[in-house]
Amino acid sequence: MIMRVLGVSLMLLAVGAFSAAGQDATIKIDIERTIGAIDPMIYGGFIEHMGRCIYGGIYDPGNPLSDEDGFRKDTLQAVRDLQMPIIRWPGGNFSSGYHWMDGIGPREKRPARVELAWGSVESNQIGTDEYLAWCRKVGTEPYICVNLGTGSWEEARAWVEYCNRPKGTYYADLRVQNGHEEPYGVKYWGLGNEIDGPWQMGYKNAEDYSKFALEAAKLMKWMDNKIQLIASGSSHFGADWMEWNRTVLETLRDQIDFISLHTYVGSRGNYLEFMAQPVNVDRRIERTAALIEETRLRHNIQKPIYIAFDEYNVWHRANAQFEVPYVFEDALVVAGFLNSFVRHADSVKMANMAQVVNVLAPIHVEERGLYLHTIYFALQLFARHCHGNALDIFVKSPTFDAAGFKGVPYLDVSAAYDPAKKQLVIAAVNRHPEQALSTRIVNQTGALKDQAKVYELFHEDLKAANSFDGAPVQPVEKTTSCQADGLTYTFPPHSFSLIVAEVE
Ligand code: AHR
Numbered sequence: 001m002i003m004r005v006l007g008v009s010l011m012l013l014a015v016g017a018f019s020a021a022g023q024d025a026t027i028k029i030d031i032e033r034t035i036g037a038i039d040p041m042i043y044g045g046f047i048e049h050m051g052r053c054i055y056g057g058i059y060d061p062g063n064p065l066s067d068e069d070g071f072r073k074d075t076l077q078a079v080r081d082l083q084m085p086i087i088r089w090p091g092g093n094f095s096s097g098y099h100w101m102d103g104i105g106p107r108e109k110r111p112a113r114v115e116l117a118w119g120s121v122e123s124n125q126i127g128t129d130e131y132l133a134w135c136r137k138v139g140t141e142p143y144i145c146v147n148l149g150t151g152s153w154e155e156a157r158a159w160v161e162y163c164n165r166p167k168g169t170y171y172a173d174l175r176v177q178n179g180h181e182e183p184y185g186v187k188y189w190g191l192g193n194e195i196d197g198p199w200q201m202g203y204k205n206a207e208d209y210s211k212f213a214l215e216a217a218k219l220m221k222w223m224d225n226k227i228q229l230i231a232s233g234s235s236h237f238g239a240d241w242m243e244w245n246r247t248v249l250e251t252l253r254d255q256i257d258f259i260s261l262h263t264y265v266g267s268r269g270n271y272l273e274f275m276a277q278p279v280n281v282d283r284r285i286e287r288t289a290a291l292i293e294e295t296r297l298r299h300n301i302q303k304p305i306y307i308a309f310d311e312y313n314v315w316h317r318a319n320a321q322f323e324v325p326y327v328f329e330d331a332l333v334v335a336g337f338l339n340s341f342v343r344h345a346d347s348v349k350m351a352n353m354a355q356v357v358n359v360l361a362p363i364h365v366e367e368r369g370l371y372l373h374t375i376y377f378a379l380q381l382f383a384r385h386c387h388g389n390a391l392d393i394f395v396k397s398p399t400f401d402a403a404g405f406k407g408v409p410y411l412d413v414s415a416a417y418d419p420a421k422k423q424l425v426i427a428a429v430n431r432h433p434e435q436a437l438s439t440r441i442v443n444q445t446g447a448l449k450d451q452a453k454v455y456e457l458f459h460e461d462l463k464a465a466n467s468f469d470g471a472p473v474q475p476v477e478k479t480t481s482c483q484a485d486g487l488t489y490t491f492p493p494h495s496f497s498l499i500v501a502e503v504e
Pocket of ligand 1: 048355
């Protein structure tokens, strides 16, 4: 079955060693050896005015499944169940042509505009107040990305005034007029989107972007000095991607709290090449974290600057589809992204799955209802269980070479310990297409209780997909026995397992 899906050539790529008897892999864990606190914001999301994400996915007035404000109740519940602590809006590329004043005030007076990012028409029926109302219904923190493509400093500044200043000035009073007496206190603001890309409206080189963003940042912070700013970091990874980030950090260092990274990966039909893609996520994070440290050291900056990985997902661009029909193997790659974010919990303090509804999304919504794609469950398992401190673990696993990467471990692992709950979580993707990995997990500090829970995401067909006809890909809950000093666990081939053990 698997060979039919994968093709025989894959096995030639497998170069690591497997033991005929005994253990194939070892994980050594010490709950005292921490990397850093996991910020729950790494389980965030992103919604954009693109395709059927907002209109039809989130907002569907008149549909019996919608509430009194026109928001889809089933979508709201599915997003709540993902436990996303932060959701970015309004784009994406859309934000570089968006003028926020079009989206406030009486709906019947809002202009319909030609929308150039995705070649559509923006009705402006959903704007700032509606987005913020939706965030409140979800129970998530808003994160607004301002227009530094075709927008102005003044427009960015005024948006902060509208959202965050008490009444008594022009834009704050507009908010009050629109029915919102109290300031919203929006804390997270993005300084533009992917301005390093020629596809962006208002594309700039690193120097021009940085100078422009610096003035926007100053004015925005003068409106509200409690806001946190995210600079637009690298979104494509040509030879000079680090130069972009270096210039941005050098210029904006005193104003920003985060620099963003974006990465989409797709399958070109070769399973192991696809599975190896998260290696690039590790590399991009580590190189950007090094640049941040270099900048902080050179200028003796005391405050931290973190990475916001504010767009990531699987996107098979080859078929240019916005509504990706995600299959089982895509969930393994998404788990790989999340493993990487946890392993870099000291530098990645925000990550946003792009996107949340219909477009490149874990949730597929139609007029008649919704279903959850395979990738939904990878994110949900992390968001529900993987909290506390990320752990610096030792992993010995057989390896493979693919997509130009050498020595990629079949077993991709991250681990966390939550001292409040005394819970140890091990998240492991077995990337091997057909071999289970018998693994000794050694616990070096404290004693494990005798039973652990395992949440397993597995399907024998890598191309299995959920749809309105059924959800064959869903996590299954099991238990496994532990000894005080560890456990032996066999990770099924091409699977994602999340083990939750109690420590005494
Ligand atoms: O998420 C889809 C698009 O991908 C976003 O608009 C853009 O920022 C990225 O290139």
